[in-house]
Amino acid sequence: MLQRARELDNWIGDFSLPASVWLGGFFNPQSFLTAIMQQTARKNEWPLDRMCLQCDVTKKTKEE
DSSP states (O other), X not given: OHHHHHHHHHHHHHTOOOSOOOGGGSSOHHHHHHHHHHHHHXXXXXXXXXXXXXXXXXXXXXXX
């Protein structure tokens, strides 16, 4: 739990999206994915209803 809190504190501190995330560690992963889509749509001026998600599941560790 402390590692999760520390990771979120680091993430909030620099306001950048991490290269990878553990979706199972989130209380509500769908909200997280929706927020990423909204942020990307606003940044690139794309219509939100035309966006879709693609998730690549890997066995890589955080260091890789």
